[in-house]
Each structure stands twice: as C-alpha cells, then as structure tokens.
Amino acid sequence: MIKQLLTMAAAMTLAGSVQATALPQQAYLNLDTAQKLASAALTQCATDGYNVSVSVVDASGITRVQIRADNAGPHTLESSRKKAYTSASMGRPTADFADLIKKMPEVAGLRDMDPNILILGGGLPIKVAGQKIGGIGVGGAPGGHLDQACAQAAIDKVLSQK
Amino acid sequence: MIKQLLTMAAAMTLAGSVQATALPQQAYLNLDTAQKLASAALTQCATDGYNVSVSVVDASGITRVQIRADNAGPHTLESSRKKAYTSASMGRPTADFADLIKKMPEVAGLRDMDPNILILGGGLPIKVAGQKIGGIGVGGAPGGHLDQACAQAAIDKVLSQK
Amino acid sequence: MIKQLLTMAAAMTLAGSVQATALPQQAYLNLDTAQKLASAALTQCATDGYNVSVSVVDASGITRVQIRADNAGPHTLESSRKKAYTSASMGRPTADFADLIKKMPEVAGLRDMDPNILILGGGLPIKVAGQKIGGIGVGGAPGGHLDQACAQAAIDKVLSQK
Amino acid sequence: MIKQLLTMAAAMTLAGSVQATALPQQAYLNLDTAQKLASAALTQCATDGYNVSVSVVDASGITRVQIRADNAGPHTLESSRKKAYTSASMGRPTADFADLIKKMPEVAGLRDMDPNILILGGGLPIKVAGQKIGGIGVGGAPGGHLDQACAQAAIDKVLSQK
Amino acid sequence: MIKQLLTMAAAMTLAGSVQATALPQQAYLNLDTAQKLASAALTQCATDGYNVSVSVVDASGITRVQIRADNAGPHTLESSRKKAYTSASMGRPTADFADLIKKMPEVAGLRDMDPNILILGGGLPIKVAGQKIGGIGVGGAPGGHLDQACAQAAIDKVLSQK
Amino acid sequence: MIKQLLTMAAAMTLAGSVQATALPQQAYLNLDTAQKLASAALTQCATDGYNVSVSVVDASGITRVQIRADNAGPHTLESSRKKAYTSASMGRPTADFADLIKKMPEVAGLRDMDPNILILGGGLPIKVAGQKIGGIGVGGAPGGHLDQACAQAAIDKVLSQK
C-alpha cells in the first residue's frame, strides 16, 4: 500500500527529473570492491594476531562496509570509520597527519576540524588511476602502523587485481 | 614548509594509488550547476516575497552550496539543508513523505531515521536522465508548498537549459 | 603576556579591517533591554505562583540573558531557550505553530527543523517598529499559555516604556 | 491555507510588536557582500591550485554562504565554517590563536570553548570601519597559511571596493 | 605529586571560600537512600518477571544510581534515566504527561523540551515532606504501567521507613 | 616500539586478571554468522529490486556488520542500524512497536527512549534457542514490510542451517 501511494505521488512530482546533458562523470567505489577490501584487511590482521574492526568509505566519507572481529573492542568501530573518513576526505594516510602535528604543534587543530576526523595511524586513501575514490580504516591492533599494514595489504591485494 | 613535509610524506606512501581498471562511473552535481540552482531558488522566493535559505547537496547528501537571505531566520539553514538531504537520499519530494505519514501514522518513525532527515515540504531530488544526483531544499516561506515552488522553479530553469 | 602577544599578532594582520562604505544597518537587542525583559517575565510568573526559567535571545537566536528561579526544574533552561529561539527565528508566538500542527498534521516536521526549535506555547518574538530583534521564552508554568502570559507581560511593560 | 491560518493567528498576537524608540543600530553583513567574498576566496584558491570549501558567517557566527569546490573533501565544509565562526566570534585570524597555543600551552583549552571553535589557520574576521561584522573561513589547501591567503585575497578584493 | 601541586595551588586561590551568612538550605537525596530505592525497584520488577534498568536522580536530574539487570536491553539505561530526570524536573509521574499529550495534541512539543525528557510511563518524582528531592525511573517491563509499579513499590518501601 | 612500551606497561598492571571461577556464560553472535545474515538480506532485497543497507548488531546493540548497496541513500546506514539496535534491545520486530504506537498514542514516547531507537518496520531480533543474541535491520526498500521481508529471509536461510 505504501508503494501504491508513493507511485501516485511520483506521478505528480516528475519535474525533478529532466533530460539534462553533460554533467561530469567520476568513478566510484562499488560495494563489491569495498567488501573485498574490508575482508582482506580483516584477514591480514587476523593472520597477524589482531582482532580489529575495518571500515571502508566512499569519496564522500560515507560508509560502504563495516565489520568487527570477535573480541574487537566496541571503540574500534568508530576509530576505524574515522580513520577511513579522514583518509578519504584528506587524501593521505592518517599517519602522515599524526607525524605532522608532532613536528608542527600549531596544526594540532587538525584534530578538531570535523567530528569524523581522526588523526591516528591506520587509515589509507583508496585511489584508482590517481583519483581518490574512498578510504579504508583499521582499528584494534596495538599500534597504528600495525593497523595501517592491514589496510595496505588489502589495497595491494584487491586493487592490483583490477 | 607544511607543503614540503607533506611532499616528503607522500613519497613514502604511494601504495594507496594503484593502476586499476574498470570501476563504474556516475554523473555528479558540479559546483557550477549547484550554485545556479541555489541562486535561482533564492531569487524566485525573493520575487514571491519570502526571505529564505537554500541548500543544495550532492547524491551523498553532502552540502555543495548554502545561502541565507537577509532576514531569513537562523533555523532555515538547517531546515533547508535537511530537506535537501532527505530528498537526495530518499529520491522524492519531502512533501510526499509528509503526506504519507498523515495517511499512515505507523510510518511516523520515518522522521527519526537519521538526524539529517526532515519530513516537511520544501525539498526536491535533483535528477538528470533518471539518475539521482542530489537534492535542493528551501526553508523560510510560510508553508512548505511555497518553499517547494521555489525549488521547482530553480530545477525548471537550470536543468532544462542543460 | 597574552595581551602583548596578541597585540603583536594584531599588527601583522590588519588586513581584515578595511574602510568600507555603506553596509546596511539594523537595530539590535541590547543587554540592558534583554535583562529588563527577563526580570519582568520572571517576576510576573512569581506573582502568578510559578517557578520558571526565562531566556531572551537576539535576532540570531543567540542567548542574551537566561535566569532560572529557585525550584524551577533543570529542563526549563532548555525549554525556555528553545521557545525564545523559535519565536526569534520564525517571527511568531510558538503557540501558533503548536496550533498549526494540531490542525495540519502534515507539518509536524516543523518540530524537527533544527535542534533549537521547540513548538510549544511560551515563546514570543520581540519586535520593535515592526522589525524582529529577538525572542523571549518562558518555561516551568503548568501550561504554555501561562508561560506565554509572563512573556507578554514583560514585553508590555518593557517595550512600551521605550 | 497555511498562510491563511497564520494570518489569522497573527491578528491575535500583535502584542509582540511595539512602537519602541531608541534601540542601538549596527551594520551587518548582507548576503550580496557575503557571496562576493565566498566566490573571490574560492576563485583565488582555484587559481592557486587548491580545491577548497569557503564559509562566510555573520557577526553572530551564523552562516551566510557556504560553497564547496568539486573534489574538496567533505570535512572542509565544517573546517571552513568553524574557522569563519572562530574569527567572527573572537575577532582575530585563527592562525593567531594557533600560534598562541604553541607558545603558551596552558591556553590549549581555547580549542574546547565551544563546538564551533577551530584553532587552525585559514579564518579571518571581516571588519568594516573597525566594527566586526562576520568571518570568512577556507579549508582544503595543504596548509592553513594557504587557506588564509585565499580569505585575505577575498577581503582585499571585495571590501576595498566598497 | 598531583596532590602536592594542587595543594600549593589551593594556597594561592583561597578567595573563592568566604565566610558567608544565611544561604537557604534544602534537603537532598543522599546516596544511601538512592541505592535502597534502586535496589527495591529492581527487586520488585524481578519478582514480577521483568529484566529492567533502574535510575535514581537528584533534584537537579543528575544520576545518583543506575543499575541494569542481566538481560535488560541496553536502551533501558537511557529510558530509565530519562524517566527519572523527567519526573524529578517536572515534579510528576511521566505517565501523566503521556496521557496529557494524548488528550491535548498541541502539547506534543513537551517531548522536545530537552534531550533528557522522556514522556513515557515509568518515572516518578521522589518527594519528602512535600519537597521534590529527585526522581526514579524504570525501563524494560512490557508496559509503562508495569515499570511504574516497580518504582512505586520502591518509594513505598524505602521512604515510608524513614 | 608501541608494542614494547605496552608490553612493559602490561607487566606492571597484571592485577586486573584474576583466576575467577563461575561467571555465567552466554552464546554470542559471531562475525561469520553476522556476515552471512547481512549478505543474505542484501541479496534478497536486490532480488526484489531494492537498493538497501543492512546492519547486524550483537545483543548489546553494537554493530557487527554494516553494508550499503550501490545507490542506496546515505540515510539507510543509520535507519538500518537503528532498526537492528531496536530489535536487539527490545527483543521484537520493530514493526510491532510501530503498530502499537498507532493503537496507543500514549506510548509514542517509545520513539524517544534512546537515540539509537527507531520505531519503523524493517528490524528483527536474532534469537537462537530462545535466547536473544542480536538484531538485523534493513533500510531502503519503499516500505518497512519490504525491508522486513529481506531480514526475515536472511534469518530463515542462515539460522536454519545451523
């Protein structure tokens, strides 16, 4: 019944859809690729002995996939998501910005730019042919470089096969 | 100096960018089109005698443009943005869902799905060639149908010229 | 020492202040008037036998004064502030919108436009010579019309003396 | 129909509008000027090779204009808005406070004063004839001084023409 | 070492403590009484066959005790706390306001006054000698009247013994 | 190096781990099962022609898996997660509570119990041998009953194979 109501409504509000011409196009991170990336990172961390969460987001920083290993702490959901968001939005590994703040304390405010930002190792941008299409973040290993290694392994495995 | 540091860092973290093949493509709402839409809606409402805010968001619901007329209340920023988000994410005019809840009170929970959702007339999806590429929301006129009229006028003017 | 540092800094960043010409002018709600309004409303409610909070905000919805009577519940701080915000931003008594939603349930979404909005009697816009300069909200009396009566008494007393 | 209902309601609630006399006046940042400032800053950054967001807020810190360039990360919306808010509310370039915290770590709490505050280069107050009327913030360039340069260029171009 | 530092600091900042005279006094809900109330309510609900959370707050709505039974859903923490807050701040059973909104839909905005408010049966004010000293809220039973019965049983048992 | 530091730290803080005896045991939703459930629900909805998000949470309402189909709106992430949370915490299909509020408007406050609650069809509890171990939520189909059908199909397929 909802469907019928909405169909009727749709008939009255067609104006939003217009035959337009040339809007620009861009590649996007589809779910299939995102799932492969998340699984590969989780598997790598499990192999390394760490229970982690993995998040994969698109170029807008919106979640595509999020998975949490048995025994990974609840905070790893948000830490991995924020790392993915930060890398996707800023276009660099999150570890770069952590190092930058250490060297230049006057940019510590980078941590406060947006509630989704997390300046802590473990996030990598996902780029294809030089275009930023998303980000992957890992949380739960005892050190950001260990989280990042799992993210890197996933990118190496999945994107090089494309 | 920041630039130099980041350039060095980039040299060490190239792995995120891989020669990939076929990711799918999609059209997106560029800033130029978004600005034309926002200006046209604001102008229409000014002509109609209303001080409003207008928000235009992309298909992910992320703001492209937001403008607030002199004398438009501060709440119109969020009301217009949420209307734009709701239409972009749900693919229909926000007024459709307001009517739907009136007829079927068991779906009143639609209002609570996400903090960005606003079920109130004045938001329209932006579609090109049948594909949803964003949303436009207007707030501040004394009635959602008046807000929506400005949004519709903007779509008619800008997208039909493409 | 902070002062000295900032003075030095100011010398280097003067560019923000430019000899400009004609920007438009508008009246604003000064603190003295706002305090008189808040005190008058609190006094009226005390006379009526109610322990309330009173908030007065400017045209941007930003608080000028907030006071809470002994024995007024903590929630009255936010309820009075939101009523003041809502009236200041929408330009009408909050009770009008509560009645409107009752008559037209399809506009129930008005309640969700912004986290500062409260559609409940007890808020009035503050207008001078037809220009909206702020809002006053009262919370804590057992009924919105009782809250509103205190707000109205304050406006009658303070603004008619000007 | 909403309009009719509200008109009736208005007839019953006139008391909020009183013939007042002398409230103080102040200049305010109108939309036209705000749009020119935002466009000029975005254009300057594009010329410099950076995809940024630009926000312009009024003296109350409320957004007048917000625009996001193609390929600017989603976090730049909030980072630019917060920079504009911070400069508008505190009356100085955001970079001044970043430097201050570096020199005096006991004032690091400045970062936590309000959720809208961002102590990071890229925000400038907008002043006219010595009066603070708003703020402009830029986010997305690889360094706060680069963001600030775009904001400064906009102020130089737009306000010196007034 | 922290203690030493603070002791030194305290010596320099004594001015906040002044020999004052007559500030008014009021009774307050001490922890011992609060714990007895919470335990009694949880026990009653367990006897009735329900796994619940119980919250007890003081007159300012600040938590004194919160306990969650095995198998009580996580949402019962917030639902019980908000019921306790609402009763403590508004001075009545939460069920009264739920009934009031049913009869007078124009006061539905009561639900939005403050993020701590919950208009749903299961909260009772705690009063001693006519003075409001706190609130108790129960969540998790299949019906607000069942939650309220446990809260009432606790008040009957604990406060009548005083 | 982090690992070394933490290992040293661990040696000094062993006291938290004690040889305890009989704490109660309970079954929990492992990641493998959660992923199968999420995939099955997404597949069913794709077969039915709907682009949806699917969330699976554990008995504490914490996310195990979240996936979003290509072209599913961004709001479906939160709507599916909240539906899963609500069913996991309250132990019933979310549609039951939507129907309940329709029949008994005095319980409309159920919608406000906790920010994770969503009273809208599309969420089902996950139970094994009568014990509640989590919840699954689906969002994006044009009607809650359609969302729920995908969740039900996933439970039927995955849990009956166990």
Add this chain to the structure above:
Amino acid sequence: MIKQLLTMAAAMTLAGSVQATALPQQAYLNLDTAQKLASAALTQCATDGYNVSVSVVDASGITRVQIRADNAGPHTLESSRKKAYTSASMGRPTADFADLIKKMPEVAGLRDMDPNILILGGGLPIKVAGQKIGGIGVGGAPGGHLDQACAQAAIDKVLSQK
C-alpha cells in the same frame, strides 16, 4: 484546562510524596545571589574594558544565570558556562588545572572528562563556609587571568557582604 487535567492527575498519583524524616540538608545558591554575582563580574569586566559573557551555576553545574554583553562573541556563552561548570564540579579555579596539564602532560585527558568541562582560566568555585555551592565563569577578555579577575571581584563583592 491543562491545569485542571493535571490537578486531576495529581489526585491519582500522590504516592510519590511521603512523610519522611531525616534527609540531610545543604545550603544552595539562590537566584538572587547568583544574579548579583553575574552582574558584578560583568560590571568589573566592562570597567576593565572587556565585553564578556558571565555564567553562574549551582553545585550540580546547572545554570542559574547567564548574561552576554553587547559585542561579546557568541562563543563566550559556552566558554563562560563551561568554566563555571568545571569550577563548580571540580571545586577549584579552572586556571589551576590548565597549569597542571602544562606541568604534567599525562593528565591532558582532564579536558575530555565530560562535554561541560573547560580547562582554561576564568572559572572559580563559589564556596560558603567551606561548602561548594556553585561556580562562576567569565569568557571574552583577552586572557584567562583577566576573565578570572572579574569573577574574583564578583565573589569578593557579593559574598563578603553576606
């Protein structure tokens, strides 16, 4: 009419008010004293040449009075309120904790304890006869010590007269 309904309701729910005996008593900060404190602090800062906001809270950290001077930035509302809350809850000048973090960086987490905490000079506890009854916070002067001086002047003036 609301009053009548509530009166009827009250008759049915008397059980919350019981003849209890000995609950402990404590002094509390009444509105009259709070207003005098706020006014005195604002006046002192005006004399010193600073436009500030002043907040006075009770021992629970709940606002009693909040006032904002003409031309004080909007962020000073929250900064003054948080300073007042922090001093009231922690029982010391906020400047003490700012100094402490400078000396002992391992306690920087004090800044994150609660969203109402602000570790920045300008807040003082209000104590009477050694009992903590509230806090006062000032924001807007160019330096926390200048803010604190206004708060101290208010305490000296108002509480020594009692």
Add this chain to the structure above:
Amino acid sequence: MIKQLLTMAAAMTLAGSVQATALPQQAYLNLDTAQKLASAALTQCATDGYNVSVSVVDASGITRVQIRADNAGPHTLESSRKKAYTSASMGRPTADFADLIKKMPEVAGLRDMDPNILILGGGLPIKVAGQKIGGIGVGGAPGGHLDQACAQAAIDKVLSQK
C-alpha cells in the same frame, strides 16, 4: 492491555527464533558481581577520604552499575563511565595510554577515537581467567592514581573471592 497486544504480535512474528546449534559461548559480567565491584571501589575511596563516582561496564562497554557519592561533582559520572568504557574496550588500564601519549605524542589521537574514550588514569579492565569481561572506572579523587587504587582494591577484593 499492552501485554495482550504484544502477545498477539509475538504470535505473528515467531520466525526470529530458530533452533540453532553451535554458537560460541562466553562468560559475562553479571549484575551481582558488578554491584560488588562498584561498592567496594566507592568504599575504598571513602576510606581514603575521596568523594567519587564509580562505573562498571560490561565487555561491550555498556553500563551495569553507576553510583555517585554525596559531594562528588557531576562530571565524575561521565569521567568514571568513560574510564570504565576505555579499559573494557582497550583491555588495559587507562593510565597506560596516558603514559603512552606522553612518550609518543604522535598517538595523541587515541583521545579522539570515540566519544566514550577517556585517556586518564582511573580505569581498569575486568578480566576473568584471561578473558576481558568488562571495565571499572573511578572519578573524583585528586589524581588518577588515587582513582585507580580504589578500582584495583575492588578487583582484588571481589574477583579473588570468586
């Protein structure tokens, strides 16, 4: 009546409960143990002369018990809860991470991983037979090591008796 409605509804939605086989089992922190831990920690701190709040959470970081001593500041509720959450989720004393950030400033972002995280001494994980089953946090003593001592005393007393 609610119960009847829900019983009927339950009859129609049985599918969520399926005869499943082998899901893994894990020990959990029951309420009885949690209450003993909280009381023991509060008692120890009272003996030491400190008014504190104590929070005990389960392995998912969800509160089991929270108690606040007379005269403990309101901020200690959140500070103790966050310490408990942090230890439960990260599996180590919170003090370890405070020390870690002091030594390695590039991991300061740990503070921002999740809004429930607090990197400040006073939280300990609760482990039984090597398995993490929750966390305990104490707030209010003048130093994190003093808070932690109370938490440790509680674990020593309660878990060694099991």
